Amino acid sequence: MQDFPYLQKVYLKPDKCPDFTCYPFNTLSMKGFNSLEFIKPVTFIIGENGSGKSTLIEAIATAFGFNPEGGTKNFNFGTRESHSKLFEFLRLSKSYKTPKDGFFLRAESFFNLATNIEDLDKEPSMGPKVIESYGGKSLHEQSHGESFISLIVNRFSGNGLYILDEPEAALSPTRQLTLLARMNQLCKSNSQFIIATHSPIILAYPDAQIYQVTNNGLELTNYEDTEHYAITKSFLLNPERMLNELFKD
Template sequence: MFSDLYISGLKLQKNTGCQDSYVFELPSLKNVEQLSFNKKVTFFIGENGSGKSTLLEAIAINMGFNAEGGTMNFNFASQETHSALYKSMTLVKGVKRPKDGFFLRAESFYNVATEIDRLDKTGFNPFIHVYGGKSLHNQSHGESFMALVQNRFKGKGLYILDEPEAALSPTRQLSLLVHINELAKDNSQFIIATHSPILLAYPDSDILMLDDGGITKTLYKETEHYNITRQFLNNPEKMLEYLFNEI
């Protein structure tokens, strides 16, 4: 069946010599053999340690991205800490290949910004203009994130984002949704690991929950992110009173 997505699924093979035995001990991945992507925007959600960032990282490495982030042309490593899960993963790719792409992860964004500055200084042609003409280090965390998305994400691409909300205010998260929507309309695909109830509200997306039961598709208003946020905002005083009395 034809898919207009750049990645339409993945398969996990547990007997491939992967040394990271802990990866397949994660309840969310233990019994997963394959996963399908059906939307231009797919979210991974789950508690810290559930494996969503590990899974996202393995997808990115399999597509040729640098483990710490950046484009497929980035080749640097400040510290080798990535999982070997990618060795046990086979991606199901679409007929079309992305013309653009970026792997953005909040935890190593500083290293990516440093590499961009290095390439700008050592390259034959000025490089920083691709990212807005100003060093990402000379902007706030949120400003640099948005500068990258606004200037570097060109469309018709594959964009893999790991907790992009980490540096963004609620207003900037809404701005990010606008850019995601514009890029999705321009034949782009997003795979995003997030805790943000704002980003998860993106329409016509799939939300995949990683938990002790494996990986399951869930609806936005059934997520813990939505329900806890709604309960808190509806009556923050009551929830705080309950929490403080419980401690």
């Protein structure tokens, strides 16, 4: 058995019989789904809105032991139970080597995570405050993008499994490049990333594994064959032409 990546494969449990006519099993990401293999330090899952990529990412993170609303395995807060039961149908094939660090970042519930950190730091403790691991400044006292970068730079320490759901939601193009640079540092420290994204910038990480949700389910693809790359390139090369097409009566 290989010692890396930490998460190597995800299967549907053979003893479970999901109803593929009901959510979340009727999403395109689950069409024909049997297993999903991770062979690179960085894996992307991409697809249109509503294709089920975030639902799949969330289920993988929850099955691995992370809090469904985000954070490390030590977080157990919940503001509203909105996650699907897909994780109950998944079986994970892991390395014999356990990651020393890990985090599940959900852009849509990051506010709740920041609030939970503040609540934890209000409780009596003999150790340092939780926020010290996140840069020492309240995440609520920073912009959304600044707090994301503070998390990634200060909290992610390497030798870890990091599952990110649409991290570009709060990041400018420049900060997305900062994320790429930090990812590269962490990958050199034996880290694994599994990321759902719409960003052609983040998706450009070299030698990454890219699964695209198609009408036939999840399919491996190359960066330059993705819609994200093709549409962005076409627009930037000739925005006037594309806008004229969009604005036709």
